[in-house]
Amino acid sequence: MNELKIADRTFSSRLLVDTGKFSSNAAMVASMEGSGCEIVTVALRRVDIDNPKDSILSHIDRTKYLLLPNTSGARDAEEAVRLARLARAAGCEPWVKLEVTPDPYYLLPDPIETLKAAQILVKEGFVVLPYINADPVLAKHLQEAGTATVMPLGAPIGTNRGVRTRDQIAIIIEQATVPVIVDAGLGAPSHAAEAMEMGADAVLVNTALAVARDPGKMGEAFRKGVEAGREAYLAGLGEQREKAESSSPLTGFLRD
């Protein structure tokens, strides 16, 4: 079956989109539309009292997109849990993309605090999608803690480098019993396709869309890249080989 199932919901798109860094809400919406995504993440921040901006929610059609609040900004489990609860209080469904990034520079996830927060949030009934380093053993711990997915990074956020953690991701995919969503670092449709060809269940993209000259068209490009990779995975890719192999029959009339 070609639907993506996370917790009790199914999705026909295997591409998730983060809503950060777009030049405008229009660009963001165009990219979401183009991408065909069904899940978009949002962050929680303080209202600027003196100059309140309109909420991003007024730009996202919640009948079309599942809002997935993230805990970006959280530096430890406690902050992440606090953000998740606030998001739920805001009327979102109890889904959360769990991000715990103590290092404000590289924004790499904290394995210890992420697991701790996941254990708390799962108990509180959240559907938890944790963002993690490409660590197969950590992925197993989170799975055992009851997370709905694991979201290993392909490369550090915003680097556009692609699936640089290929070996580890392959092991995670082989061992996981929950959907594996490759998150962060996918900078081109070929990167998304590669992750899907490896057997990832889905990918999450943001920077590559937000910085594109044409975010709408880039959304489409990623949609096709994800579908291409998924279909190739299902159609059965050939092995890589050391030796060349002709694609023409070599016996011929040229030399008797």
Next chain:
Amino acid sequence: MNELKIADRTFSSRLLVDTGKFSSNAAMVASMEGSGCEIVTVALRRVDIDNPKDSILSHIDRTKYLLLPNTSGARDAEEAVRLARLARAAGCEPWVKLEVTPDPYYLLPDPIETLKAAQILVKEGFVVLPYINADPVLAKHLQEAGTATVMPLGAPIGTNRGVRTRDQIAIIIEQATVPVIVDAGLGAPSHAAEAMEMGADAVLVNTALAVARDPGKMGEAFRKGVEAGREAYLAGLGEQREKAESSSPLTGFLRD
């Protein structure tokens, strides 16, 4: 404009398909259909007198596909020219995918003999699409000789390794005035997408389709991969960066 122009013809598909190594004619046709290709290559071989097989032509709808005879099997310029002339005598249009591969093992192209054959065939009015190693200087020589494209290899034929000659291909693309078609070695849609994202005008695929568990579906996957890469190229990809960059605004309420 998003059409591919080779010599005096335009094509809406940027994926070419070789017809070798398929398990059956049905598989070949399904793959061609799925891929949406408009150009397919064929080879010339001796008829087995004692047991003639039906011609591949009876399986290819020539109103839909441009038949591109190749010179596979040729080990030098003379044999390549002989094959090209035979193909034309068979009633094909004077297009030829020029392949000169003296080494029966790795099937790598011969720069010297390929240029020699190209010069002869161009003079005889052929539209020449030469298969070459990823050599920017050779590509220029062929262009000056009047070839309609250059077709640098991504990796040795049948290895499914992808764009292993990335640096050289990038230079060829930057300098070429004729369409650059990446040929050989593309084993997955992500490879095809990568070539297109680099700015290649088209790609040619065979082995990856022929060895797929489901060649028809794999054809579709490659079609999408090529489109994804092309659209991403047009939509303007972001740079790869060393440092991570958050996709959330980092100022927050968590720490005053």
Next chain:
Amino acid sequence: MNELKIADRTFSSRLLVDTGKFSSNAAMVASMEGSGCEIVTVALRRVDIDNPKDSILSHIDRTKYLLLPNTSGARDAEEAVRLARLARAAGCEPWVKLEVTPDPYYLLPDPIETLKAAQILVKEGFVVLPYINADPVLAKHLQEAGTATVMPLGAPIGTNRGVRTRDQIAIIIEQATVPVIVDAGLGAPSHAAEAMEMGADAVLVNTALAVARDPGKMGEAFRKGVEAGREAYLAGLGEQREKAESSSPLTGFLRD
């Protein structure tokens, strides 16, 4: 200064050797000699009562080599701590290479249990060298817990793939305040040199030596590779560049 300082000891060699998988004790010793290493790891196992083999210690000159017991085989913190204590009781100095690998298949380290064991062992006065996935945030936690080094893996044990976790290792090196020793996956001197060129303080090798046709000579090769990488790091490597740059003055007499 070009000495390696771990805890309160200094070493002139930056290559550590594991003693596993050698075809014979003679091969192991030859490889140690060739490598110029000063630290060798050993494991603890049950004596086979019915057929006791002679101890590996009878083959290792402890005046030349610091014996570094590892906790290989431990699947959780408790087992690792138990092994470390046994090693100390055996009369070793209180140094331990901490390995916690719950998955008997890929033998990848457990970030949670490794940190837990490290915290206990540091309190008990051990000098702890933890083997970890290439996770910069985990590396920081371990450092804060008081470990003497961090030992991120280059690739899964025994794969000979080299520094496949390059991006993450670079961040660990940039941020670490304790020596960074790249462990696991280094299959050739070029891999060891690469790690050292990146600024790693040392590397640990085993499989590449043990499976070599000539383990003694391979030990020498790795010694030179490590020295080459270290010296290049100190001598200041140039940047990689996109564009070619001539190494000859181009003005000339050939064309006026």
Next chain:
Amino acid sequence: MNELKIADRTFSSRLLVDTGKFSSNAAMVASMEGSGCEIVTVALRRVDIDNPKDSILSHIDRTKYLLLPNTSGARDAEEAVRLARLARAAGCEPWVKLEVTPDPYYLLPDPIETLKAAQILVKEGFVVLPYINADPVLAKHLQEAGTATVMPLGAPIGTNRGVRTRDQIAIIIEQATVPVIVDAGLGAPSHAAEAMEMGADAVLVNTALAVARDPGKMGEAFRKGVEAGREAYLAGLGEQREKAESSSPLTGFLRD
């Protein structure tokens, strides 16, 4: 045997050095000394009549180093041949590093003109070391033309990118009957070691030495890198494997 034999001469060093781009003659000499090289290349240029500089020859001890004139600056076979003859007239032995680079930007070699020049120079009694793209078929043509070596590039000159043409170099090494010297693009000792581990007979380096903070020390680093790679090649490297493999016996007392 571990000596390098080119034409009728043997060398104990497998590292060749180009003399371009050094900040000073002192830096150049220090780097040559450190590298242990026995062959250094030099270029021919017009004397600046109004302000003649002293010749590089006054800085190179020709009893220690074989002077290998190159044809850098030549854009076609004719210019290359002219330069080679001038070098011989200058009193050099009839050895020449053949470089034909029509494109002043990327300085990539011209396969057609290089072969043409090689055929002429071999007839005139030169020992020809041609710089070429990593093209196995071209390498065979040159060999048949009687060149003393082939010198495929690892990456475009001055990019410091390493052995980016790995697949093709491996084929050249497998098929060559003359020494294979990897030239251009080697930016670090690990790159040189990698080439030697693959079975290359020697490597040529310039930019990496010239741009180093300490060219003398970098010379040493490369010397060790080359030796490390060569020794590893002779000592027999292990295969890369997909699956991890423990370097400790896994049976143990921890779990009965």
Next chain:
Amino acid sequence: MLKERQAMRITINGQPRETTRSTVAAILQEINLSPERVVVELNRSILPRDLFAETSLSEGDALEIVQFVGGG
């Protein structure tokens, strides 16, 4: 009436503020924030939206008013 006269000092999003409004709902109105688009913490505990109107503020109370923004 009377109420209007009694001003109190509270903290909103880290900034001290004087106000005469007595409920969370009134404060939101004062600063033109529609209740539906924000989430409110009163002294570090989440305040359910349907309690905004009936929750009165006292001297020294700390409010956190947050909303969703783009971000991944």
Next chain:
Amino acid sequence: MLKERQAMRITINGQPRETTRSTVAAILQEINLSPERVVVELNRSILPRDLFAETSLSEGDALEIVQFVGGG
């Protein structure tokens, strides 16, 4: 009639063959190959399809009969 009796030896695709057929068209018919699907070289020069019928064979002639197959 007479013709029928005179057999000659030619080569087809490298194999020696005896035949009594006198034209290329006849040979193709003999081995059940429809002219449209093949290309023919007679003694190393290409023979245009429309000459198959009128081109007669002589002792020792060498025919190459080739066709398109899948291949890249």
Next chain:
Amino acid sequence: MLKERQAMRITINGQPRETTRSTVAAILQEINLSPERVVVELNRSILPRDLFAETSLSEGDALEIVQFVGGG
């Protein structure tokens, strides 16, 4: 003498074993292991080497005897 007669059942490295030796040192001697090269756990607690001689065994005791081997 008498002692010799009294055999007891203990476990060594997971294997049940009957022995008449009464101390850890004696057991090691019985199975030809020099004390210097092994580490011993008695009922899951580490037994310092210098106590081998004076530590007597009782019915049901579990010994773990381990040593260093090559391994990384």
Next chain:
Amino acid sequence: MLKERQAMRITINGQPRETTRSTVAAILQEINLSPERVVVELNRSILPRDLFAETSLSEGDALEIVQFVGGG
């Protein structure tokens, strides 16, 4: 003497030059170049070093004087 008076125009390394020196050796001396370190082309053909002294120049001759430099 007389010679001294007769100046001629030649080209050296692409630059026109007036000189009264009559041989290649003399020219090299004039511009302070030791013959051992240079190679000379006279009108596009290589001039062996031992002919520098006896080779006289005529109006319009073109000299190329080159030397070795660092470069790869």
